[in-house]
Amino acid sequence: MNLxxxxxxxxxxxxxxYFLINEDTKEVLIVDPADRAQxxxxxxxxxxxxxxxxxxxxGHFDHIMGVQGVKKEYDIPIYASKDEVEVLAEPQINVSTMMGAYLSMKADELFSDGDVLELAGMKxxxxxxxxxxxxxxxxYMEEEKVLISGDTLFEASVGRSDFPTGSSRQLIESIKTRLFVLPDDTDVFPGxxxxxxxxxxxxxxxxxY
Known part of the structure; x- marks a missing residue:
């Protein structure tokens, strides 16, 4: 598979x-359609x-504002973590209320830690x-050495942890124990x-630290 x-x-x-494209089939996975669905x-x-x-x-507002428009156009499923259901559903928790919006949505498919999603010829x-x-x-795409890191890890920075359900201790622990154990030459694509x-x-x- 050519990615x-x-x-x-x-x-x-x-x-x-991000658009993860299987160049052999022209199939594409859309990661975090943030806004401007059209x-x-x-x-x-x-x-x-x-x-x-x-x-x-x-499920923060700035990663999901384009979701419904894209889903409606192509009739494709939304995948999200089973632990993020409340964040997606509640405007106060996904902080869309901060922007004067009230976003609420439900994923079609829920995944858990360690699951391998096999979609569009990708793992x-x-x-x-x-x-x-x-x-x-x-x-994480092991063969391609690619990590889509969302708002966990940025270039020389990390995601904020002061919104609902956030935790600075958990964030640093996640990076140290879950991401820094990956191969050094893994390319990181942040949110x-x-x-x-x-x-x-x-x-x-x-x-x-």
Whole structure:
């Protein structure tokens, strides 16, 4: 399987929406459709891609504002952690109320830590990384050495932990015990900002102690 990763920066806080593309079949997984569903749809159609599923790293408003529009257009399932159900459902918890919105949604498929999602010819291992939210996860593609880290790990930074269900202690523990054990040459694609590697973060991230 030949993998291509494309990105759009969307929404009020510059969130990274990723497109994981199987170049052999033109199937695509959409990770965190953050906003502007119509823009996402137009790009997918212009590239001749075939959407298979929506994957969510967590349920904060800035990662889910485009979900319903994309789902409606393509009639594809939403995948999220079983521990993130309440965050997705409750506007106060997914902090959409902060933006004057009241987002509430339900995933079609719930996964657990360690599950391997086999979609569009890809294998993505679910790594539970609570701390940013209770059900935050990362998606790890072992063969491709790719980690989609959501808002857990950023380039030389980490996700905030002061929103509902967050915990700074859990966040740091998740990074140290769940992510820093991955191969050093794993490429990290975070929910905001630029890409990085596990090796770089182990050496230079000032928030990991």
């Amino acid at each position: 291509a990763i494309r990105m759009m920066v969307l929404g009020p806080v510059q969130t990274n929406c 823009k996402i749809i137009e790009w997918i159609n212009s590239e001749g891609l075939k959407p298979v599923a929506i994957l969510l790293t967590h 993505l291992k679910v790594i539970s990384t609570p701390g940013h939210t209770i059900g935050s996860v990362c998606f 905001h900002g630029g890409t990085t590697t596990i090796a770089y973060e182990k050496a230079h991230n000032p928030f990991i």
